[in-house]
Amino acid sequence: xxxxxxxxxxxxxxxxxxxxxxxxxxxxxxxxxxxxxxxxxxxxxxxxxxxxxxxxxxxxxxxxxxxxxxxxxxxxxxxxxxxxxxxxxxxxxxxxxxxxxxxxxxxxxxxxxxxxxxxxxxxxxxxxxxxxxxxxxxxxxxxxxxxxxxxxxxxxxxxxxxxxxxxxxxxxxxxxxxxxxxxxxxxxxxxxxxxxxxxxxxxxxxxxxxxxxxxxxxxxxxxxxxxxxxxxxxxxxxxxxxxxxxxxxxxxxxxxxxxxxxxxxxxxxxxxxxxxxxxxxxxxxxxxxxxxxxxxxxxxxxxxxxxxxxxxxxxxxxxxxxxxxxxxxxxxxxxxxx
Numbered sequence: 283x284x285x286x287x288x289x290x291x292x293x294x295x296x297x298x299x300x301x302x303x304x305x306x307x308x309x310x311x312x313x314x315x316x317x318x319x320x321x322x323x324x325x326x327x328x329x330x331x332x333x334x335x336x337x338x339x340x341x342x343x344x345x346x347x348x349x350x351x352x353x354x355x356x357x358x359x360x361x362x363x364x365x366x367x368x369x370x371x372x373x374x375x376x377x378x379x380x381x382x383x384x385x386x387x388x389x390x391x392x393x394x395x396x397x398x399x400x401x402x403x404x405x406x407x408x409x410x411x412x413x414x415x416x417x418x419x420x421x422x423x424x425x426x427x428x429x430x431x432x433x434x435x436x437x438x439x440x441x442x443x444x445x446x447x448x449x450x451x452x453x454x455x456x457x458x459x460x461x462x463x464x465x466x467x468x469x470x471x472x473x474x475x476x477x478x479x480x481x482x483x484x485x486x487x488x489x490x491x492x493x494x495x496x497x498x499x500x501x502x503x504x505x506x507x508x509x510x511x512x513x514x515x516x517x518x519x520x521x522x523x524x525x526x527x528x529x530x531x532x533x534x535x536x537x538x539x540x541x542x543x544x545x546x547x548x549x550x551x552x553x554x555x556x557x558x559x560x561x562x563x564x565x566x567x568x569x570x571x572x573x574x575x576x577x578x579x580x581x582x583x584x585x586x587x588x589x590x591x592x593x594x595x596x597x598x599x600x601x602x603x604x605x606x607x608x609x610x611x612x613x614x615x616x617x618x619x620x
Contacts, residue, residue, distance in 0.1 A: 329583045332599065332615040336369045336378030339611035340602040344393035345539070345590025346400055348422055350374055352592050352599045353381060353400060356388045360611045364389050364407060370422075371601065371615070373594045382427040385418055390441035393590075394452045396471040398423050403454055403469055404434045406441035413459045415439030417469070432474050438465050444483070444492030444501040448521055453480075453499050455519070458488035462507040466519075484517055484525050491540035493547040495571040497521070500528070500547055502569065505536035509554045509561075509607065512536055516569065529574045533565045539591035541598045543620060545571045548579065548598055550618070553587035553607045561607025562587050568620065584614045 335354060343357035354369040366388065368381030384391075384402065391405035399421040407414050415434030420427065433439075434454075443457030452469045456462065464482035469475070483501060490504025490513070499519040505511045514534035517525045535552030542548075552563040564585035568577050582600075588611075589603025598618040604610040 327619050328580050329616055329618050331583070332371070332601075332617050333376060333378060334613040335601045335615050336371075336380065337367060337613075339613045340365070340367075340369070341588035341604040341609070341611040342389040343588075343590050343602055344391040344402065344405070345592045345599075345601060346393050346395050347592035347594045347599070348395055348398055348400060350594055351422070352594060352601065353422075354590070354601050355393055355400075355402060356384055356391050356405065357602065358389050358609065358611060362409065362609060363387075369601075371599065373597070373599070381422065382420065385428050385430065386414075386416060388414060388416075388441075390458065392441065392443045392445045392454055392457070394445050394447045396447045396450055396452060397421075399471070401431075401452055401469070401471065402428075403445070403452060404439050404441060404443070404457075406458065411441070411458065413439040413441055413457075419471075432469075432476065435467070435476050435478055438467055438476075438478060440465060440488075442488040444487075444490055444499070444504070446492045446494035446499045448494055448497055448499065451521070453492075453519070453521075455492065455499065455501050456483040456487045456490070456504065458507070462486040462488045462505065481519075481524055484527070485513065485515060487513055487515075487536075489536035489538075491538050491547070491549050493540055493542045495542055495545050495547065498571075500569070500571070501525075502540065502547060502549055503531050503535055503538055503552070505554065509536070510556075512552075512554050529569070529576060531569070532567055532576050532578070533563065535563050535565070537587035538563075539589045539600055539603070541591045541593040543593055543596055543598065546620070547571070548591075548618070548620065550591060550598070550600055551582055551586045551589065551603065553604075555607075560585065560605060562605060566618065579618070579620055583616055584612075586612070586614065 586603030
């Protein structure tokens with residue numbers, strides 16, 4: 283087990299869980315026990331390596347967490363095929379397994395959790411990025427597979443939106459539909475109905491990060507329909523109210539992944555970085571909601587974009603993504619304990 287610490291801002295690697303899963307037959311993590319006694323992939327503060335994503339390289343996924351497990355949904359594989367796979371990482375045993383496939387292949391899916399149920403609310407299909415409005419639900423504790431719910435209303439299907447759950451309502455703001463849009467809608471998980479009578483996102487954006495803190499939805503960063511049209515803007519929405527602009531993100535970027543730990547929304551990576559040949563951002567920045575302020579965190583060990591992220595046990599897990607702008611999927615899996 284390797285343990286090297288960050289010195290003078292230089293990214294270094296802390297490895298938990300023992301082996302890297304390279305001996306697994308599918309190129310992902312072994313389904314067996316971890317190779318040492320460490321039961322968490324992030325025992326130390328900072329970034330740590332975790333077993334590579336089961337099934338191989340994947341990008342433009344949705345990622346959620348339920349009951350100590352991280353779920354990686356759909357995406358593009360290394361051959362640019364769109365997949366319907368569900369890959370499941372158990373944070374306690376540090377191992378991967380397969381979940382039931384999505385009913386259809388999709389990428390840039392909008393996914394959220396309400397209670398113990400995972401919801402997928404629209405996404406995109408194919409290399410022409412066709413928006414789709416299908417809605418699916420799956421409770422890993424009780425359901426054998428996915429069920430179909432009421433689709434997104436006509437004119438509102440989109441992928442790569444800002445998304446968050448408040449109570450039993452999932453909010454879907456902005457996204458990509460033949461360009462960035464301001465569309466804002468919500469889905470009631472109790473009534474299986476949609477509400478489109480919501481104030482539009484103040485700026486048309488996609489490929490940003492959504493997070494909920496204190497019963498409010500935050501739409502962070504993103505872009506206006508092209509890789510180079512980056513935005514640093516942050517908007518806050520209170521149900522029944524209006525959007526309010528908050529302190530901007532220090533590094534304007536899209537193609538990010540984020541997660542909520544306490545009252546901080548942690549934003550990682552992204553693409554459209556003209557300063558490096560890969561076009562990928564390594565920056566990690568945390569927005570503290572209570573202070574309306576930003577702070578830098580340790581940069582990504584492996585800079586990526588096109589990945590999702592999810593929090594379990596106070597640790598941000600970032601599986602997959604791409605290490606170069608546009609396509610370049612990897613099976614890299616790393617975790618951040620702030």
